[in-house]
Every structure is written in C-alpha cells, then in structure tokens.
Amino acid sequence: MRNKRKLVIALSLILCLTASVGFTMAYFTDYENAKGGAVVKLSGQTEVDEEFDGNNKEVTIKNTGDTDMVVRLKVFGDENHMTMNSTGNTDWLEGTDGFWYYKKVLPAGAEASMFKVEVNGEIDPGDPIDFEITVVHESQRVTYDGDKVAVPEGWKIDSISDK
Numbered sequence: 001m002r003n004k005r006k007l008v009i010a011l012s013l014i015l016c017l018t019a020s021v022g023f024t025m026a027y028f029t030d031y032e033n034a035k036g037g038a039v040v041k042l043s044g045q046t047e048v049d050e051e052f053d054g055n056n057k058e059v060t061i062k063n064t065g066d067t068d069m070v071v072r073l074k075v076f077g078d079e080n081h082m083t084m085n086s087t088g089n090t091d092w093l094e095g096t097d098g099f100w101y102y103k104k105v106l107p108a109g110a111e112a113s114m115f116k117v118e119v120n121g122e123i124d125p126g127d128p129i130d131f132e133i134t135v136v137h138e139s140q141r142v143t144y145d146g147d148k149v150a151v152p153e154g155w156k157i158d159s160i161s162d163k
Helices: 004-030
Strands: 046-053 056-063 069-076 082-085 091-096 098-102 113-119 135-139 143-145 146-152
Touching: 046 069, 046 135, 056 069, 056 135
Parallel strands: none
Antiparallel strands: 046 056, 056 113, 069 098, 069 135, 082 113, 091 098, 143 146
C-alpha cells in the first residue's frame, strides 16, 4: 500500500510537470515585432576650416548643426617651430590637458573666432623645414547645470560662458 501511494504521488508530480512544460516553453520562445519609429538626433555637427597664411595656419570652427555646441581643439606638430595663439582675442583658453577651449557657447550656424598657429623663426627657402601641423577638434552639445553651462566630463576648463 505504501509503495502504491508513492507511485501515485510520483506519477501525479510527473503529470503536473509535463503539463506545465508547454506553457513554459511558449513563454520563453514567444516574441512580438515592434512597430513604429521615431527620429533620434544624438549630437550636433561642427566643421573645422584650416587655411594657410604664408607659413601660418588659421583655424576656424563652425557649428553647422541645429543645437548650441561647446568646442575645443588640439594642435600637433613640431613644437620647436610653432606657437599657438588666438589672434589677440581672449575667446580661446589653453587647458591643462593640451587642448585649447573656446570659452563661449557656439550657437547653431555661428563660427568661433579664429585660432592661429604661427611658425617661428626664419625658414630658408633653400633648406625648408618639413613638418605638418595637424588640428583635431571635438564638440559636444551644450547642457546646463542650473543657470550656467555645464562643462563636459573630462574637459579641463573651469567654465564656459553662454554669452
């Protein structure tokens, strides 16, 4: 009698488990296709324009997107023969990380004031110095921290003005 009772319990348990397998498999293998869509804009657009003025390079950055941006640039080249400045204005600030930061928000459609890379010393046309000046620029959408412009994470500048 005891064995018969154990057998009935075991068979009942197996029957319950077998019956629930179909529902479990249906739950884990069912799917539904998503319908619809939305346009997502992840960031603005900026373009760099580099012109040569004799041996010097003049760099301007334009915001071609539809949102306000913050920008920075870094110049690579022969540091023995070049200096960097922002053509006498104070719109560019040298950071502690080698980047130069435009201290104002760059509105959509606007252009940052010129940044100039100057080649120092006399260059003998018969014995020219062969080096390149490479400009890298980065931009991010403006975000606000309360009523002031939030500086992007990792940018080594105290503040950026929206004026």
